């Protein structure tokens with residue numbers, strides 16, 4: 001199936017901030033419940049060690065659960081590493097489950113950080129969970145090129161893919177998952193209930209944005225083409241797909257500068 005560059009509602013500047021937040025919360029709930037990215041924690045851990053990175057800078061974090069779950073999985077594998085959460089539309093409660101725990105290994109950037117223009121002083125191994133598909137091939141290449149030019153590692157991870165067998169049934173069930181999961185989300189708010197049950201904007205966004213996410217997810221072959229066009233000097237790439245929960249698979253693209261021995 002060919003990749004298409006349709007739009008996602010929560011990506012649009014006109015999308016009301018609270019609708020975006022409700023969707024980001026739902027994605028974070030999904031990542032916490034099913035932990036799809038545990039499947040790539042060992043690969044990411046190896047790239048982190050080989051690059052010598054001192055922290056992870058997560059781009060397009062949303063509410064932050066996928067990156068925090070992976071940070072936890074890495075710690076279980078014996079690698080404790082600080083994490084910075086960032087987003088172009090920062091979530092007001094990103095990292096809330098960990099706020100107040102006093103652990104110094106989580107920082108949340110309150111100012112917007114655009115993944116296509118990462119500030120030069122924001123150093124660390126860059127990660128994008130369920131987000132690289134947002135970018136056109138030119139932007140996607142630019143994100144990869146910027147990481148290599150600044151000598152930072154980068155990891156792209158997507159549990160969506162252009163596969164109806166895997167995602168067709170899941171998308172049909174998505175409104176019911178949203179309706180069932182909403183009472184579990186925090187903070188409890190009248191707006192969340194209004195836009196989920198009375199006027200079902202959130203379930204609609206979850207289905208539409210989920211469908212478009214699948215249709216524009218890069219395949220391993222397309223990621224190979226994107227990385228092949230970059231300056232290869234001193235950089236290592238690992239691209240592939242691994243099984244996660246159920247029939248779902250995680251496509252990954254890891255790049256890191258090899259430390260001089």
Ligand SMILES: C[S@@+](CC[C@H](N)C(=O)[O-])C[C@H]1O[C@@H](n2cnc3c(N)ncnc32)[C@H](O)[C@@H]1O
Nearest residue numbers: 027028060061062087088089114115129130131
């Ligand atoms: C599908 S969500 C994924 C959020 C989170 N990584 C997760 O898996 O739950 C995509 C996120 O990318 C953010 N985003 C969209 N365009 C961006 C850009 N150019 N730079 C940084 N973040 C962006 C959105 O605000 C949204 O939070």
